[in-house]
Amino acid sequence: MKNILVTGGAGFIGSNFINHILAKRDDYFIVNLDKLTYAGNLENLKQSENNKNYRFIRGDIMNSELVNYIFESYNIKYVINFAAESHVDRSILGSQIFYITNVIGTNVLLETALKFKIEKFLQISTDEVYGSLGAEGLFTESTPLSPNSPYSSSKAAADMMALAFYHTYGLPVVITRCSNNYGPYQFPEKLIPLMVINSLNNKKLPVYGDGLNVRDWIYVIDHNKAAELVLEKGKIGEVYNIGASNEMSNIEITKLILKRLGRSEDLIQYVNDRPGHDRRYAIDSTKIRTELGWKPEFYFEEAIAKTIDWYIENKSWWESIINGEYRNYYKTQYKL
Numbered sequence: 560m561k562n563i564l565v566t567g568g569a570g571f572i573g574s575n576f577i578n579h580i581l582a583k584r585d586d587y588f589i590v591n592l593d594k595l596t597y598a599g600n601l602e603n604l605k606q607s608e609n610n611k612n613y614r615f616i617r618g619d620i621m622n623s624e625l626v627n628y629i630f631e632s633y634n635i636k637y638v639i640n641f642a643a644e645s646h647v648d649r650s651i652l653g654s655q656i657f658y659i660t661n662v663i664g665t666n667v668l669l670e671t672a673l674k675f676k677i678e679k680f681l682q683i684s685t686d687e688v689y690g691s692l693g694a695e696g697l698f699t700e701s702t703p704l705s706p707n708s709p710y711s712s713s714k715a716a717a718d719m720m721a722l723a724f725y726h727t728y729g730l731p732v733v734i735t736r737c738s739n740n741y742g743p744y745q746f747p748e749k750l751i752p753l754m755v756i757n758s759l760n761n762k763k764l765p766v767y768g769d770g771l772n773v774r775d776w777i778y779v780i781d782h783n784k785a786a787e788l789v790l791e792k793g794k795i796g797e798v799y800n801i802g803a804s805n806e807m808s809n810i811e812i813t814k815l816i817l818k819r820l821g822r823s824e825d826l827i828q829y830v831n832d833r834p835g836h837d838r839r840y841a842i843d844s845t846k847i848r849t850e851l852g853w854k855p856e857f858y859f860e861e862a863i864a865k866t867i868d869w870y871i872e873n874k875s876w877w878e879s880i881i882n883g884e885y886r887n888y889y890k891t892q893y894k895l
Contacts, residue, residue: 770810802842
């Protein structure tokens with residue numbers, strides 16, 4: 560039995576990871592530590608909440624006493640750190656919480672993991688730490704870090720700290736850096752759910768700048784299968800890039816969603832670009848493919864259709880969010 564602490568497990572990627580793992584394996588015991596900030600939602604975990612190999616604890620990774628208690632009480636031997644403030648727009652509006660959670664919070668986890676001599680610490684990071692690409696080229700694991708937003712700089716700092724704990728103390732750290740995820744349970748402020756929800760509501764679809772910013776899109780289950788593989792077989796002290804080689808611009812994604820939903824492109828509204836908006840991300844995932852045998856299983860056309868259909872079928876899920884505590888924020892920022 561692998562006793563695993565999953566942090567941020569009520570968020571988009573973390574909840575999909577827990578549901579995926581517990582549906583197919585009985586050798587993982589997962590303790591999910593989540594503060595349940597605005598992006599954390601226990602509704603994401605309904606299929607897992609009664610699983611005998613699952614426990615949920617509401618709390619902050621900044622709470623060293625609680626983290627210590629969890630490690631000791633549940634004999635934690637593995638950590639997967641999904642917990643993060645992750646939205647670039649929010650980091651521009653207010654950066655401090657990003658550094659508190661993503662840097663200091665990660666430090667608490669690393670210190671505790673060192674104390675309890677765990678077997679592996681998987682730091683879930685992002686391709687955004689590499690900065691922006693031109694029209695050509697790909698991010699490799701040796702690409703110098705050059706973050707351009709408060710969010711990405713906080714993740715880069717956490718990555719460097721994790722590697723420092725490996726080099727200095729021998730803590731068994733592995734880092735994954737993934738491209739843009741999409742899929743069920745993604746919070747409505749992100750591009751794909753935002754465009755789907757606005758389309759369903761016949762609201763304007765706000766597109767930054769000229770809409771030609773490019774991202775490499777990966778279905779969340781493919782990401783989580785890669786994370787599972789790295790946890791099992793990833794080499795200590797290494798970084799693994801995860802990407803699906805599926806580059807699309809924001810405007811292409813937007814038009815695809817409109818077409819799928821039978822809506823007019825007249826709903827597109829170009830808005831002022833956000834500060835420091837990286838032009839292009841693209842991942843070279845050769846290392847994880849050759850060393851660990853991973854490859855994406857979902858074709859984009861199939862997975863984006865599944866994702867759009869999920870938001871159509873789960874209107875109550877996203878309506879409870881955009882009409883709830885953060886209603887004014889969404890109406891102001893995204894015209895929901």
